[in-house]
Amino acid sequence: MMNGTWKVDARDGKLAMAHIYVAFVALALGGLAGLLQVLVRSGKFELPAGISYYTILTTHGVLLGLVLTTFFIIGFQFAAVSRTAGTLSDRVRFWGWVGFWLMTIGTAITAFYILIGEASVLYTFYAPLQAHAGFYIGLTLVVVGSWISGFAMFAHYAKWKKAHPGQVSPLLTFMSVVNMILWLICSLGVAATVLFQLIPWSLGYVDRINVLVSRTLFWYFGHPLVYFWLLPAYMIWYAIIPKIIGGKMFSDSLARMSFILFLIFSIPVGFHHQLVEPGIDPAWKYLQVVLTFMVVIPSLMTAFSMFATFEMYGRSKGATGLFGWLRKLPWGDARFFAPFIGMLFFIPAGAGGLVNASHQLNQVVHNTIWVTGHFHLTLATTVVLTFFGAAYWLIPHLTGRVMTKAMNRLAIIQTIVWSIGMIFMSSAMHFAGLLGAPRRSAFSTYGDAPQALEWIPYQIAQAVGGTILFIGIILVLIIVTNLAFFAPKGETEFPVAEVAEQAERTPLVFENWKLWIGIAVVLILIAYTVPFIDMIQNAPPGSKGFKLW
Amino acid sequence: MHMHKYEKIWLFFGIGSLFVFLAVLGVGAFAQGSQPPSCLTTIDPEKVDQTPPFDQPGLVKTGDNEYQLNIVASAFAYIPNQVEIPKGAKVTINVATKDVIHGFEIAGTNVNMMVEPGYVSSYTQTFDKVGEYVVLCNEYCGAGHHLMTAKVKVVEQ
Numbered sequence: 001m002m003n004g005t006w007k008v009d010a011r012d013g014k015l016a017m018a019h020i021y022v023a024f025v026a027l028a029l030g031g032l033a034g035l036l037q038v039l040v041r042s043g044k045f046e047l048p049a050g051i052s053y054y055t056i057l058t059t060h061g062v063l064l065g066l067v068l069t070t071f072f073i074i075g076f077q078f079a080a081v082s083r084t085a086g087t088l089s090d091r092v093r094f095w096g097w098v099g100f101w102l103m104t105i106g107t108a109i110t111a112f113y114i115l116i117g118e119a120s121v122l123y124t125f126y127a128p129l130q131a132h133a134g135f136y137i138g139l140t141l142v143v144v145g146s147w148i149s150g151f152a153m154f155a156h157y158a159k160w161k162k163a164h165p166g167q168v169s170p171l172l173t174f175m176s177v178v179n180m181i182l183w184l185i186c187s188l189g190v191a192a193t194v195l196f197q198l199i200p201w202s203l204g205y206v207d208r209i210n211v212l213v214s215r216t217l218f219w220y221f222g223h224p225l226v227y228f229w230l231l232p233a234y235m236i237w238y239a240i241i242p243k244i245i246g247g248k249m250f251s252d253s254l255a256r257m258s259f260i261l262f263l264i265f266s267i268p269v270g271f272h273h274q275l276v277e278p279g280i281d282p283a284w285k286y287l288q289v290v291l292t293f294m295v296v297i298p299s300l301m302t303a304f305s306m307f308a309t310f311e312m313y314g315r316s317k318g319a320t321g322l323f324g325w326l327r328k329l330p331w332g333d334a335r336f337f338a339p340f341i342g343m344l345f346f347i348p349a350g351a352g353g354l355v356n357a358s359h360q361l362n363q364v365v366h367n368t369i370w371v372t373g374h375f376h377l378t379l380a381t382t383v384v385l386t387f388f389g390a391a392y393w394l395i396p397h398l399t400g401r402v403m404t405k406a407m408n409r410l411a412i413i414q415t416i417v418w419s420i421g422m423i424f425m426s427s428a429m430h431f432a433g434l435l436g437a438p439r440r441s442a443f444s445t446y447g448d449a450p451q452a453l454e455w456i457p458y459q460i461a462q463a464v465g466g467t468i469l470f471i472g473i474i475l476v477l478i479i480v481t482n483l484a485f486f487a488p489k490g491e492t493e494f495p496v497a498e499v500a501e502q503a504e505r506t507p508l509v510f511e512n513w514k515l516w517i518g519i520a521v522v523l524i525l526i527a528y529t530v531p532f533i534d535m536i537q538n539a540p541p542g543s544k545g546f547k548l549w
Numbered sequence: 550m551h552m553h554k555y556e557k558i559w560l561f562f563g564i565g566s567l568f569v570f571l572a573v574l575g576v577g578a579f580a581q582g583s584q585p586p587s588c589l590t591t592i593d594p595e596k597v598d599q600t601p602p603f604d605q606p607g608l609v610k611t612g613d614n615e616y617q618l619n620i621v622a623s624a625f626a627y628i629p630n631q632v633e634i635p636k637g638a639k640v641t642i643n644v645a646t647k648d649v650i651h652g653f654e655i656a657g658t659n660v661n662m663m664v665e666p667g668y669v670s671s672y673t674q675t676f677d678k679v680g681e682y683v684v685l686c687n688e689y690c691g692a693g694h695h696l697m698t699a700k701v702k703v704v705e706q
Contacts, residue, residue, distance in 0.1 A: 030639060036551075052692060053690065053695075054689065054691075054694070073616040110640050122689055124651060126649070126688075126689060126690075128648070128649050128650075128666060128688070129649050129650075129689075129691065158660075164573065179692055203606060210668070211650065211665055211666055211667060212668070215665075254552070258586075274663075274664050275585045276585050276586050276662045277586075277662075277663040277665060277670075278586065278587065278588045278589070278590075278662070278663065278664070278665060278668035278669060278670045278671075279587075279588075279589060279591070279668045280587055281589065282578065282585060282587040283579075285585065285587065286574070286575065286578055286579075289569055289574065290575075293567055293570070293571055296563070296567050297560070297563075297564060297567075298566075300559065300560060300563040300564070301556070301560065302555050304555075304559050304560070308553070308556070311581075348683075354570075358574055358587060359574045359575075359578050359584075359585060360574065360576070360577055360578070360583050360584075362585065363585055363586070363661045363662075364660050364661070366657060366663075366687075367556075367652050367654070367661070367663075367687035367688055368556075368654075368661075368687065372635075397668075412630075435656070435657070436651070436654060436656025436657055436683075436685075436687055437656075438654065438686075438687035438695075439687070440687075440688070440689045441687070441689075441694060441695040442694070442695040443695070444695035444696060444698075446683045446685055446698040447683075447698055447700070449681070449683035449698070449700070450681065450683075451656045451657060451682070451683045452656075452683055452685075490679075504551050538589070538591060539667070540591035540592060540593065540594070540666075540667025540668060541593045541595070541667060542667075543594060543649075543666045544668065546624075546648055546649050546691070547689025548624045548648070548649060548690065548692060548693075549691045549692040
């Protein structure tokens, strides 16, 4: 077999592990913040020492939405490209470390300004609320660091292509490249608002800010961001899970096609976060609603592929009947069980997402806690359980250890605890949201309004669910610490699936980057040019900064 | 590219129902006029108190059973914060903010919109059910965000 493809090189492993450590520290701190939030919202508990609910909320969002995800994803992808396209060159690894330190320093600066209470603006910025410039500068370093890591991965991919002319690249490397292209294109929006609007304004170089332009640039980034979280989970589902269960991948080409569809349709969709905002013509909102719904197609393809893989495997083991193959799946293996439960949660999560992005239905749920319930299914269950499942083999692979049976059992329990906690918390959030309970708000009875009093039982259910989830976080931290430092030494496989025999050869067209990036750019220009010019031409007087916390 | 027959069937029905759904949304939006609040009127956020109709916020009768409800939002209050609306009235609600972004949600109704400095937010709603509705800010606006509220009473005519 090819040199170095079976075990990730120790130096590359160190780079990946550095990212993973930061990710799990973020999980611990962000999870604690989440626990405090659900307790406050139950109405039975107040934060000590005058700590603001909104400081905790900002901490939770930044640590779990940005830090946990970005660090885990980049660490995982460095390991995946090293595993499938060969050991990183010294130069690529060097730039990987530069990216890592920039992101880490940026995170530390951002966290500092949040914790001293200078940046309670939530991670969605909310200009004209004005945070300390250090908050924006820290986040800029995080994004720039991630760009450097992205370019390091591109360079590694290019080197592989040069060494293997006319060959199809390894699937996990291809997928990592797609995800980093997606990230790069979408984060240009947030970079633009931070560099050209928020930083000069918070430093006092300019007096006023165009609020709608800033929000539009943010949401141009804010929705593709969720696909940047989701695609690594899809990588694990498509290219790794089949190997874990002992089966084959259903089709390499369909996996690549779904990733290309995500690249094309993930970005020109930000208006569905702005459906109830003034200043944007509803026809343009509708166009972006249509584009938003196009990502349903690759998700349908993914669902089909996954269950086809499971069924093919079960039948190859002699399963009969319509659902007999379900019994053949390795339910006792946490590497499979955790991501599988994540997949199941994606069914209600996706359905709720359709509601959120609907032109008119959005108005019923916009900024209610329904939305919080939604992304605690997508990100905090589907994606996160898949990442946990990946950590159970990735960490021991990189640290030269093996997961013991006891730890595997604990990981199964962790998954069940997570599911129970999430069913309580997320269902309560969905129901309370339909009744009108707002998101991003501390406990309030709104002057003892009868409607608001009806929400309290749901808020108590959220606190129960959130507490169970916090126990889940403690369990996963125990497992991760064990795998990183205490598990017995040994060899753990980095599973990479092979394609089923009957699947046909993958065409090279999927690596025609000029074509796909070209289409993505054209769609972005169609969806955004006219409304954006409109916003600037008909701009109202800008806003001065406010610090209202 | 080759696709499995079952996958074709799955995608055919999946994508088919997707387009039916989008058509329903489109007909609702463009043929029946059910659009999300998207008012394009701009306003100087520092002169809201001097700009009609927000210089005299409140409920104004504009026609037979038709009203305008003009509301000024600022951290952390709505003016007015108590409104009585006759049952069955068709009310065009206009909201403008003097400072940061706020939300304007009448819980239990479809009235739910963002209020952003520089813009007027507008939505027309018919109030058919008698009762007391809580109005609340559902977009983070600062330390007192969760205390920003008002009351709408729908009363028998």
